[in-house]
Amino acid sequence: MLHAIVLAGGSGTRFWPASRRALPKQLLAIGPDPSRSLIAATLERLAPLCPVERVLIATGEHLLPATRAALPELPPSAFLGEPVARNTAPCIAWATAIAARRDPDAILCVLPSDQHIADVPGFRAALERAVAATADGAIVTIGVKPTRPETGYGYIELGAEEAPGVRAALRFVEKPTRSVAEGYVDSGRFVWNAGMFFFKASALLAAVAEHLPSLYEAIEAIEAAARVGEDEERRVTRERFPSMPDISIDHGVMEKVRGLRVVPSDFGWSDLGSWESAWELSPRDDAGNAAPAGAVLRDAQRNLVRDLRTDGRQRVIALVGVDDLCVVETDDALLVLPRERAQDVKLVVEALKGSARSSLT
Amino acid sequence: MLHAIVLAGGSGTRFWPASRRALPKQLLAIGPDPSRSLIAATLERLAPLCPVERVLIATGEHLLPATRAALPELPPSAFLGEPVARNTAPCIAWATAIAARRDPDAILCVLPSDQHIADVPGFRAALERAVAATADGAIVTIGVKPTRPETGYGYIELGAEEAPGVRAALRFVEKPTRSVAEGYVDSGRFVWNAGMFFFKASALLAAVAEHLPSLYEAIEAIEAAARVGEDEERRVTRERFPSMPDISIDHGVMEKVRGLRVVPSDFGWSDLGSWESAWELSPRDDAGNAAPAGAVLRDAQRNLVRDLRTDGRQRVIALVGVDDLCVVETDDALLVLPRERAQDVKLVVEALKGSARSSLT
Numbered sequence: 001m002l003h004a005i006v007l008a009g010g011s012g013t014r015f016w017p018a019s020r021r022a023l024p025k026q027l028l029a030i031g032p033d034p035s036r037s038l039i040a041a042t043l044e045r046l047a048p049l050c051p052v053e054r055v056l057i058a059t060g061e062h063l064l065p066a067t068r069a070a071l072p073e074l075p076p077s078a079f080l081g082e083p084v085a086r087n088t089a090p091c092i093a094w095a096t097a098i099a100a101r102r103d104p105d106a107i108l109c110v111l112p113s114d115q116h117i118a119d120v121p122g123f124r125a126a127l128e129r130a131v132a133a134t135a136d137g138a139i140v141t142i143g144v145k146p147t148r149p150e151t152g153y154g155y156i157e158l159g160a161e162e163a164p165g166v167r168a169a170l171r172f173v174e175k176p177t178r179s180v181a182e183g184y185v186d187s188g189r190f191v192w193n194a195g196m197f198f199f200k201a202s203a204l205l206a207a208v209a210e211h212l213p214s215l216y217e218a219i220e221a222i223e224a225a226a227r228v229g230e231d232e233e234r235r236v237t238r239e240r241f242p243s244m245p246d247i248s249i250d251h252g253v254m255e256k257v258r259g260l261r262v263v264p265s266d267f268g269w270s271d272l273g274s275w276e277s278a279w280e281l282s283p284r285d286d287a288g289n290a291a292p293a294g295a296v297l298r299d300a301q302r303n304l305v306r307d308l309r310t311d312g313r314q315r316v317i318a319l320v321g322v323d324d325l326c327v328v329e330t331d332d333a334l335l336v337l338p339r340e341r342a343q344d345v346k347l348v349v350e351a352l353k354g355s356a357r358s359s360l361t
Numbered sequence: 362m363l364h365a366i367v368l369a370g371g372s373g374t375r376f377w378p379a380s381r382r383a384l385p386k387q388l389l390a391i392g393p394d395p396s397r398s399l400i401a402a403t404l405e406r407l408a409p410l411c412p413v414e415r416v417l418i419a420t421g422e423h424l425l426p427a428t429r430a431a432l433p434e435l436p437p438s439a440f441l442g443e444p445v446a447r448n449t450a451p452c453i454a455w456a457t458a459i460a461a462r463r464d465p466d467a468i469l470c471v472l473p474s475d476q477h478i479a480d481v482p483g484f485r486a487a488l489e490r491a492v493a494a495t496a497d498g499a500i501v502t503i504g505v506k507p508t509r510p511e512t513g514y515g516y517i518e519l520g521a522e523e524a525p526g527v528r529a530a531l532r533f534v535e536k537p538t539r540s541v542a543e544g545y546v547d548s549g550r551f552v553w554n555a556g557m558f559f560f561k562a563s564a565l566l567a568a569v570a571e572h573l574p575s576l577y578e579a580i581e582a583i584e585a586a587a588r589v590g591e592d593e594e595r596r597v598t599r600e601r602f603p604s605m606p607d608i609s610i611d612h613g614v615m616e617k618v619r620g621l622r623v624v625p626s627d628f629g630w631s632d633l634g635s636w637e638s639a640w641e642l643s644p645r646d647d648a649g650n651a652a653p654a655g656a657v658l659r660d661a662q663r664n665l666v667r668d669l670r671t672d673g674r675q676r677v678i679a680l681v682g683v684d685d686l687c688v689v690e691t692d693d694a695l696l697v698l699p700r701e702r703a704q705d706v707k708l709v710v711e712a713l714k715g716s717a718r719s720s721l722t
Contacts, residue, residue, distance in 0.1 A: 017677075017679070134654070139720075183460045236453065237698075294718070296709050296710065296712045296713065298705070298708040299702075299708075301491060313692070313693065314693060314718075315692075315693050315694060315695065316378075316693065316694045316695070316699070316713065317694075317695045317697075317717060318694065318695065318696045318698075318709040318712075318722050319696075319697045319698065320696075320697075320698035320699075320702060320706070320708055320709060321698050321699050321702040321705060322686070322697055322699060322707045325683070325697070327695075327697055329695065331674070331676075332674065332675060332676050332677065333676060333677045333678075334676065334677070334679065334680065334688075334690065334695070335679045335680075335681075336679070336680045336681075336683055336686070336688055336697060337679075337680065337681035337682050337683060338681075338682050338683060341681060341682040344659070344660075344681045344682060345681070347659040347660075347681055348657050348659065348679040348681060351657045351659065351679075352657065352677065357655070357675075357677060360677050
C-alpha cells in the first residue's frame with residue numbers, strides 16, 4: 001500500500017515577515033488559497049491516493065506543536081520529530097523504516113510540504129505513474145518540465161523510455177550556470193528535480209545500506225530498540241540522530257543508485273521560493289496587483305500586497321504611484337521591497353538576528 | 362497690547378493617513394519634533410511676545426474638542442468655534458472684534474497654526490518689527506523670501522522701504538505660472554505670502570467696514586448681542602455666520618487696502634504642505650532616510666518612514682531596495698507612495714470618501 005513521507009522541516013526565512021523560525025513556510029497560507037496552509041494543501045492533494053492514516057510528517061522536534069496544530073486531522077503517531085536537523089537522507093531512511101515496521105510491503109512517496117501545484121489531477125496522474133514504476137524495485141522520481149532557465153534548481157537528465165511516461169534518469173546536475181541551464185531547457189532532455197521520490201521501503205533501505213552504511217546501521221539500531229519498546233526507541237533515536245550523516249537524499253542516494261527512473265511531468269509546479277512566486281501564483285487584478293479586496297491602489301501596478309495581521313482590526317492599505325513592490329504586514333512587522341529583490345528579505349532577517357529583536361525572525 | 366489670532370480651521374487631507382477630517386494637520390506632530398503638535402509649537406514660538414492669556418484660537422465648531430485637548434494650558438474662552446466654515450475674512454474680523462472687546466487698543470497678529478519655522482529667534486524679530494509697523498494704523502504682513510519658484514503660493518511685490526526692514530506692499534499675486542514664478546525669484550522683488558497679518562484692531566475693523574461692509578454689519582450685530590449677554594451672542598453668531606461672505610482675508614481685505622506694509626523675512630519657513638515637506642524638515646541618516654530608530658533599512662535611500670500607531674505594540678518596519686518612498690502607518694491605515702507624488706495622497710482620500718470606509722478620511 002502507498003504511504004507518504006511529507007518533509008516538513010526547514011526554517012524558511014524567504015517569506016519573512018510571515019515565516020519565522022518557529023513558523024516555517026509550509027505552515028503558512030501563502031499560496032493562492034489564503035485559507036489553507038501549504039502543508040494542508042499537500043495532504044489534500046494526496047488524500048485520494050494516500051489517506052491521512054498512512055501519512056508520516058517528518059519535521060523538527062521544535063516544530064512539532066505548530067505542525068500538529070496545522071494538521072489537526074492527523075493522529076499523533078503521524079508526526080516524526082527529528083531531535084536535530086540532519087538534512088533529508090537520515091529523516092527519509094528513518095521514516096521509511098517506521099513505515100516498513102507498520103507495513104513491510106509499504107510503497108512510499110516522499111513529498112515536500114511547501115510547494116504549490118496548479119494542476120492537481122495532473123499531479124495525481126504523475127504520482128500514480130511513479131508509484132507503478134516502483135513495482136520492480138526501482139527508485140523513481142518525478143521531474144518537472146522546466147519553464148525557464150532557472151539556476152536555483154537541480155536538473156535531471158532524461159534517458160531512454162522504460163515504460164509509457166517513464167524514463168531512465170541519466171544523471172543529477174546541481175544548480176547549473178545560466179548558459180548551461182539555457183542549454184538544458186532548449187534540449188528538452190532535462191527536467192527539474194522537485195524533490196519527490198517513490199520507492200518500495202525495502203528498495204530504499206537496501207540503497208541506504210549500500211551507499212550510506214553508517215546511516216543504515218543507525219536506523220537498524222533504532223529498529224532494534226523499537227522492538228524493545230517505545231521508551232527505548234525514543235532513547236536510541238535521540239542518541240543516534242546527532243551522528244547520522246548530514247546529507248541530502250539526492251547526494252547520498254539518488255545520484256548513486258542504479259536504475260533510477262523519472263516521470264517527466266508538467267502540472268503547474270512551483271517551489272514558492274519567495275514573495276515573487278507568491279505574486280506569480282496569486283489571482284491579480286487588471287493592473288497586475290495581487291492585493292486584499294479592501295486595498296486602495298491608484299496608478300499602482302503589479303504589486304503584491306499581503307495583510308497577514310491577526311488582530312482583526314479594520315485597516316486600509318493604500319498604494320499610490322508604485323509598481324512591482326511587495327508590501328507585507330503582520331502583527332509585528334511591515335516589509336516593503338521590490339518584487340525583483342524578493343530574495344533580499346534575508347538581509348532583514350540577518351539584521352534582526354544580530355539585534356535585540358531576534359525574536360522577530 | 363499684542364494679542365494673537367491663531368487660525369486653526371481647515372481639514373487637511375494632505376497628511377492622510379495621519380490627518381483626518383476630525384484631526385487636521387495642525388493637531389499633528391508631523392514637524393521635526395515628534396513630541397509637539399504644530400499648533401502647540403506655534404504657541405510656544407509666540408509665548409515670549411504674546412502669552413497664552415492673549416491668544417484666540419479660531420477653529421471650526423466640530424474641531425473644538427480635539428483642539429482644546431491639544432492645548433490644555435489655554436482657558437476655555439480662548440477657543441472660538443465657527444458655526445460654519447466661511448474662509449478667513451469672517452473669522453479674522455470676528456476674532457478681532459472679540460479681542461477689541463477685551464482690549465480696545467489691541468494690536469493683533471494673525472498666524473496660521475500649521476506651519477514650521479526653523480529659526481525661531483528670527484521669526485520673533487520679524488514679528489516684533491511687523492508689530493511696530495502697525496503703530497500708525499497700517500496693516501502689515503510678513504513676506505517670506507522665496508527659495509524656489511513655487512507655483513503653489515501667493516507672492517507679494519515689494520515697494521519702497523518705509524522703515525528699516527519694512528517695505529510697502531505693491532500688490533498680491535495669486536499662484537503664478539512656473540516661468541512667472543522664476544522671474545519673481547530672480548528679481549528679488551517678490552516674497553511669499555505666508556498668511557501672517559498684523560494690525561490694530563481698529564484698523565482691521567475699519568478696513569472690513571470699507572471693503573466688506575456686509576461682513577462688518579454682521580460683526581456689529583454680534584457685538585451688539587454680546588452686550589446683551591452670552592446666550593444672545595451665541596444665538597446671533599450662529600444666525601449670522603452662514604450668510605457672511607465666504608472670502609479670504611487676502612482677497613477680501615489685503616489686496617484692496619491702502620498703505621499695506623510687508624516685512625521681508627527669512628527664518629526657515631515651511632508650510633508643511635505634504636509628506637514631502639515632512640521629509641525635508643526631518644532629521645535624516647547618511648542615506649537620507651527619515652525613519653524611526655528601530656526601522657531596518659537596506660539599500661534604501663531618501664525614504665520617509667513614519668510609524669504613528671498608538672497601540673504601543675512592538676513592530677519592525679523593514680525597507681529593502683526602495684528609494685524616495687513615503688511609508689506611513691497609523692492604527693488603521695498604511696500608505697506607500699513616492700515622495701514626489703506626496704500630493705496624490707488625495708487620491709486615496711477621495712477613493713475612501715466614496716466608499717463604505719469614509720470613516721477613515
